Amino acid sequence: MGEKIKKAIGVQGDFKTAILPMINYSYANIFMGGAGYIISMYFTLFLTDVVNLPLKSAGIVVMVATIWDAVTDPAMGIITDRTRSKFGKHRRYLLIGIPVLFVSYALLWNSFGLDGSKHPGTAMAYFVIVYMLYKTAYTIIAVPHTAMLPELAPEYNLRTQYNSMGYIFNSAGMVPSFGIVVLILMLFGSNDDLNSEISKKPFLVIGITLALFYSVAVYLTFRNTKEPSSLGNKVEPFNFRYLLREYILVFKNKSFRQYFFMSLAYQISTGFYANTKVYYIKYLANQYSRYAIFNAVAGVAEASAFPLNYALTMKYGKKRCGDIVTPLMVAGLAIGLFMQHDKGGPTSFIWFILMTLSMILYPFGMSGLGFVSNNIFPDLTDVDELITGRRREGVISTFSTLIKKSIAGVMAALVAFTLDDFGLVTGDKVSQYEKATGQLYTQSASAVIGVRVCVAIVPIAAALISLILLKKFKMTKDDHALIRAAVAAKHKYGAVNLTPEQKERCELISGQKLENTWLGKDNDSPDAYTLETNENGEYLILIEKELEKKALEES
Numbered sequence: 418m419g420e421k422i423k424k425a426i427g428v429q430g431d432f433k434t435a436i437l438p439m440i441n442y443s444y445a446n447i448f449m450g451g452a453g454y455i456i457s458m459y460f461t462l463f464l465t466d467v468v469n470l471p472l473k474s475a476g477i478v479v480m481v482a483t484i485w486d487a488v489t490d491p492a493m494g495i496i497t498d499r500t501r502s503k504f505g506k507h508r509r510y511l512l513i514g515i516p517v518l519f520v521s522y523a524l525l526w527n528s529f530g531l532d533g534s535k536h537p538g539t540a541m542a543y544f545v546i547v548y549m550l551y552k553t554a555y556t557i558i559a560v561p562h563t564a565m566l567p568e569l570a571p572e573y574n575l576r577t578q579y580n581s582m583g584y585i586f587n588s589a590g591m592v593p594s595f596g597i598v599v600l601i602l603m604l605f606g607s608n609d610d611l612n613s614e615i616s617k618k619p620f621l622v623i624g625i626t627l628a629l630f631y632s633v634a635v636y637l638t639f640r641n642t643k644e645p646s647s648l649g650n651k652v653e654p655f656n657f658r659y660l661l662r663e664y665i666l667v668f669k670n671k672s673f674r675q676y677f678f679m680s681l682a683y684q685i686s687t688g689f690y691a692n693t694k695v696y697y698i699k700y701l702a703n704q705y706s707r708y709a710i711f712n713a714v715a716g717v718a719e720a721s722a723f724p725l726n727y728a729l730t731m732k733y734g735k736k737r738c739g740d741i742v743t744p745l746m747v748a749g750l751a752i753g754l755f756m757q758h759d760k761g762g763p764t765s766f767i768w769f770i771l772m773t774l775s776m777i778l779y780p781f782g783m784s785g786l787g788f789v790s791n792n793i794f795p796d797l798t799d800v801d802e803l804i805t806g807r808r809r810e811g812v813i814s815t816f817s818t819l820i821k822k823s824i825a826g827v828m829a830a831l832v833a834f835t836l837d838d839f840g841l842v843t844g845d846k847v848s849q850y851e852k853a854t855g856q857l858y859t860q861s862a863s864a865v866i867g868v869r870v871c872v873a874i875v876p877i878a879a880a881l882i883s884l885i886l887l888k889k890f891k892m893t894k895d896d897h898a899l900i901r902a903a904v905a906a907k908h909k910y911g912a913v914n915l916t917p918e919q920k921e922r923c924e925l926i927s928g929q930k931l932e933n934t935w936l937g938k939d940n941d942s943p944d945a946y947t948l949e950t951n952e953n954g955e956y957l958i959l960i961e962k963e964l965e966k967k968a969l970e971e972s
């Protein structure tokens with residue numbers, strides 16, 4: 418990268434020391450971005466229209482597996498936090514997860530001839546088990562990978578750069594994954610007419626191909642990423658009391674609470690939309706033949722928002738891009754309130770344009786809150802360390818996902834039950850009607866209302882709540898640097914002396930009186946360290962810490 422470009426985006430150092438570590442860490446994002454993207458686009462439709470599971474049964478499959486995912490995340494977080502190894506706390510679990518990932522993702526798209534209309538209980542049980550296995554693989558890989566970031570990138574803007582590289586690699590997983598799916602469906606003749614008669618074999622090929630693609634990506638991160646040894650970490654005896662105390666401590670963190678409820682509302686918005694979108698396009702707009710086009714447009718729109726989100730974050734802080742682009746998300750969702758059946762004729766082009774506009778506005782605007790959420794999260798571990806005196810990346814991340822994923826699972830079932838109760842008709846009933854009559858199946862007025870509720874009304878309300886909560890989040894770059902410096906001084910000298918203004922900011926961010934935190938205890942020593950800065954306002958102790966780290970790495 419040219420020096421001007423690096424300066425413009427805030428990257429310091431050469432390719433080997435600054436860019437390559439980010440790339441190595443981000444290979445796994447190909448899996449985490451691509452695998453979930455394909456599942457969100459095709460899996461429920463695969464269950465209802467290819468396997469012929471009833472809509473409610475498909476919702477139960479997703480709900481059970483997602484709640485299982487939520488339960489396993491905290492366990493994995495505790496395991497990583499308590500791991501003592503010269504290779505670090507997290508990295509080796511990526512290797513362990515690869516074979517589980519490959520097998521589960523391949524099985525996820527193979528029904529072994531099961532027909533949900535003839536054997537709904539057996540088919541549902543099979544997909545519950547396989548989806549749970551896949552979610553286990555995702556947990557084994559994603560939790561350590563996420564928890565590793567604060568260790569690899571301790572500085573405020575550096576974390577944004579790592580997350581931005583991860584965002585690019587998410588797209589690097591989504592785009593080829595989508596291309597592979599569309600290409601295979603086209604080769605087997607099932608891209609425009611997805612049904613149980615012709616689509617089972619291509620989805621099996623898709624599953625195996627993508628499983629291999631994602632496994633290689635995870636292996637590259639394992640092989641090329643390094644993290645500090647955790648052999649010297651102290652761990653307390655494990656019991657239920659310890660476990661309960663660990664998670665109670667998480668929620669004492671005011672910044673975490675603000676982040677948690679903001680990202681929860683955001684997840685509700687995107688979850689309702691994602692679980693409804695394919696039915697919205699196929700059964701409300703009757704434009705499934707353009708499904709690949711719409712998703713390609715949405716992918717380009719989301720990716721095109723990245724430079725703006727990154728520039729706003731680097732110049733104005735981690736909240737600004739959410740404030741600015743989220744209204745576009747709401748505008749894209751609002752189109753769902755007016756979308757009508759595409760029955761051909763003069764209005765067909767109008768509905769196509771409106772749907773395309775929705776596929777541009779929603780992902781472009783949605784990316785802002787997502788970018789904010791990803792960038793804020795690593796900083797919460799430093800606030801937690803201010804309170805507890807310990808690094809607890811695994812516990813912090815998995816407490817959040819425990820609740821949010823449980824709700825996500827319930828949302829998947831809630832969407833399915835809502836659409837079914839409103840009378841949405843799916844699967845072979847639709848295809849058989851269309852073959853017999855030669856006409857498009859028209860959903861009832863009640864079913865249309867159900868789709869609108871799930872694809873627009875609930876997502877709009879949740880997105881607005883998330884935006885309001887974002888405005889309440891207070892931590893800035895300067896606050897983060899202060900907290901890191903104070904924590905580093907406390908660890909090194911045993912006591913730290915803060916000015917009244919510094920104490921006030923620490924209390925505002927943590928939500929606790931300083932004397933009730935680890936940072937504020939036992940600071941009466943006359944030898945307490947007073948935080949010093951250089952002419953650029955940088956804390957000297959952080960500069961010393963970085964120099965010590967580099968010397969250790971070189972040795």
